[in-house]
Amino acid sequence: MKHFYLPFEKKEGFSYSRESIEQLTEYEKYQLSYHPERPRHLDYLTVFDNVQECFRNEEHGSCIIQTHRATLHQGDREFPVMLIGQQSSPTSNFKELHQLMKNPELIRKWNQGMPTPAAFEKAIRAIALAEEESRTIITVIDTAGADPTEESEGGGIAWKIGRCMQALAESTVPTISVIINRGCSGGAIALTGCDTVLAMEYSTYLVISPEACSSILFRTRDKANLAAEISQITAHEALKNGIVDELIPENEGPAHHFPEPAKQSFKASLLKWLGKLSETPKEDIFRKRLERWSKIGQWETVTEDDIRSFEKHVSLFIPKPKKVLFVARHKNCIDGAGKKKLDPVLYSKLHSDNFVCETCGHRYVRLSAHDYITFILDEGSFMEHPETRYIVDKDILNFPDYADKVKEARHKTGAASSFLTGDASIAGEPVVFCATNFNFLGGSFCMSTAEKVFRACRIAIERQVPLIVQATGGGARMHEGCSSMVGLPKVHVAISSVEKAGLPVITIITDPTLGGVAIGMASRGIKLFEHNAGNIGFSGKRVIEQYTGKPTTKDFQTTWWLQQKGFVENTARPWEMRDEILAIIHGYRENAAETHKLQEA
Numbered sequence: 313m314k315h316f317y318l319p320f321e322k323k324e325g326f327s328y329s330r331e332s333i334e335q336l337t338e339y340e341k342y343q344l345s346y347h348p349e350r351p352r353h354l355d356y357l358t359v360f361d362n363v364q365e366c367f368r369n370e371e372h373g374s375c376i377i378q379t380h381r382a383t384l385h386q387g388d389r390e391f392p393v394m395l396i397g398q399q400s401s402p403t404s405n406f407k408e409l410h411q412l413m414k415n416p417e418l419i420r421k422w423n424q425g426m427p428t429p430a431a432f433e434k435a436i437r438a439i440a441l442a443e444e445e446s447r448t449i450i451t452v453i454d455t456a457g458a459d460p461t462e463e464s465e466g467g468g469i470a471w472k473i474g475r476c477m478q479a480l481a482e483s484t485v486p487t488i489s490v491i492i493n494r495g496c497s498g499g500a501i502a503l504t505g506c507d508t509v510l511a512m513e514y515s516t517y518l519v520i521s522p523e524a525c526s527s528i529l530f531r532t533r534d535k536a537n538l539a540a541e542i543s544q545i546t547a548h549e550a551l552k553n554g555i556v557d558e559l560i561p562e563n564e565g566p567a568h569h570f571p572e573p574a575k576q577s578f579k580a581s582l583l584k585w586l587g588k589l590s591e592t593p594k595e596d597i598f599r600k601r602l603e604r605w606s607k608i609g610q611w612e613t614v615t616e617d618d619i620r621s622f623e624k625h626v627s628l629f630i631p632k633p634k635k636v637l638f639v640a641r642h643k644n645c646i647d648g649a650g651k652k653k654l655d656p657v658l659y660s661k662l663h664s665d666n667f668v669c670e671t672c673g674h675r676y677v678r679l680s681a682h683d684y685i686t687f688i689l690d691e692g693s694f695m696e697h698p699e700t701r702y703i704v705d706k707d708i709l710n711f712p713d714y715a716d717k718v719k720e721a722r723h724k725t726g727a728a729s730s731f732l733t734g735d736a737s738i739a740g741e742p743v744v745f746c747a748t749n750f751n752f753l754g755g756s757f758c759m760s761t762a763e764k765v766f767r768a769c770r771i772a773i774e775r776q777v778p779l780i781v782q783a784t785g786g787g788a789r790m791h792e793g794c795s796s797m798v799g800l801p802k803v804h805v806a807i808s809s810v811e812k813a814g815l816p817v818i819t820i821i822t823d824p825t826l827g828g829v830a831i832g833m834a835s836r837g838i839k840l841f842e843h844n845a846g847n848i849g850f851s852g853k854r855v856i857e858q859y860t861g862k863p864t865t866k867d868f869q870t871t872w873w874l875q876q877k878g879f880v881e882n883t884a885r886p887w888e889m890r891d892e893i894l895a896i897i898h899g900y901r902e903n904a905a906e907t908h909k910l911q912e913a
Contacts, residue, residue, distance in 0.1 A: 328565035339537035353397030373428025394442035397452035400425030429467035455499035460851035474835020486589035505801025511547035609759035624726035681747035755785030762799025769806035787827025
């Protein structure tokens with residue numbers, strides 16, 4: 313078979329014209345974006361000169377991100393660049409691909425186009441080299457998402473993705489990202505936090521696949537087209553929603569059918585933006601980056617009267633019984649022998665285990681934002697920032713039932729949104745404190761959270777005080793589509809500005825911290841993990857088990873498991889975190905003073 317044809321390509325009258333493509337369903341446009349014959353990153357190398365591969369290795373999944381030094385010429389002008397490209401398959405030649413994929417070793421090597429920790433580590437090294445050699449960084453995006461396996465979780469994929477975003481946020485050279493085909497989930501956002509984001513006209517940019525979105529929303533994967541339509545995943549929608557700066561036109565038709573014109577269009581757009589970005593003095597790059605990301609996202613505001621209609625203190629902490637020593641065991645507790653346990657649990661034991669069942673690992677309670685405020689901060693010291701208090705979630709997609717779910721969550725949690733920021737103190741030490749309510753739509757990361765973090769960072773710098781962020785959540789909020797995910801680089805740039813100001817950032821990682829929350833704010837600063845927490849990583853346990861078809865190991869993604877992998881240094885129960893945070897702040901201050909003395913000497 314020489315060529316691959318999608319079902320709609322076989323229909324009578326389909327001509328690859330813009331008019332024909334506009335008539336496709338949203339799901340068909342999604343299929344078009346990852347057509348196996350669309351040019352890949354390695355195909356686009358032909359528009360560059362002096363191409364030289366770097367950091368090649370044989371680690372599993374490393375080949376999914378390719379890194380090359382290169383130059384791009386415009387007349388006598390030469391632009392040195394570092395290309396960091398996602399290569400989702402070995403070739404765009406379908407006949408060749410069809411033969412290659414009969415080889416089990418190659419199938420494993422290419423890992424269905426999903427980057428692993430080794431791939432992201434290669435990208436991090438390439439970013440550093442680009443800075444050393446003063447090369448503009450160009451990331452090329454083409455991925456179905458990052459690798460959802462226990463092996464990758466054990467390799468710290470969440471922290472590697474976060475490190476990629478931090479490296480781009482702090483890069484001392486200009487950065488450009490180009491979405492050439494499909495840019496999905498954390499695999500895409502890892503490398504799209506750039507000074508300019510471009511997209512090929514028939515590419516897609518999405519937080520979750522239409523099939524997975526349909527499964528969550530409608531309890532079936534059969535409504536993927538409706539999910540695609542609701543989520544606004546095409547490059548045109550991304551431009552409309554302000555998360556892509558410019559489309560690269562595929563004037564003659566889709567790139568898989570007209571590859572050479574697409575490559576020339578790709579080159580022309582890059583030259584245009586390389587010229588623009590090269591005019592920025594090096595000392596202004598980070599300031600300009602801050603300005604760019606400050607404009608990303610949309611949100612609504614509410615009034616003080618609105619907030620008072622639902623505001624209340626909500627505690628989910630299980631208090632000590634007044635007259636007995638025991639509390640009722642949770643339902644469906646099964647021991648290792650498969651026997652159901654019914655006996656009550658000693659409260660003191662449950663309390664010392666941070667409300668995690670010793671028998672089966674069930675968590676009895678996930679604390680509210682108000683609980684963390686109570687345990688960590690001086691009594692009565694937390695004062696919510698007026699700059700963030702009135703910011704609430706915006707339903708930009710008219711997502712089914714989203715507005716109703718937000719209203720319900722407000723009354724349930726007593727807060728306007730899932731994220732609170734405010735001024736506070738710990739043993740008299742002034743801090744900016746941010747807390748997340750997991751019981752507000754699962755604490756999912758959204759546009760309002762990104763904006764609140766951004767403003768809280770500015771306030772911490774103005775006050776010259778530490779920034780403390782309590783993180784929890786199941787990932788980016790699909791109800792806001794890709795716009796929620798695009799807030800993640802915004803958070804990284806903001807947190808980097810706090811660290812550049814010489815202030816400590818402390819992140820409290822609680823149960824659960826997954827997906828967008830993990831690769832965003834939870835990947836930054838000095839990390840304090842909640843004792844006996846679980847569900848900490850990039851892909852959730854259920855997603856991994858569905859993908860691999862086998863159960864994860866015992867204690868997977870718990871604080872203890874992560875500690876064995878070398879990712880955890882500081883742990884504490886919520887009611888012990890106050891002293892731990894104070895020690896971190898004092899230690900940071902002493903280290904900063906010692907560093908200053910050495911510099912003076």
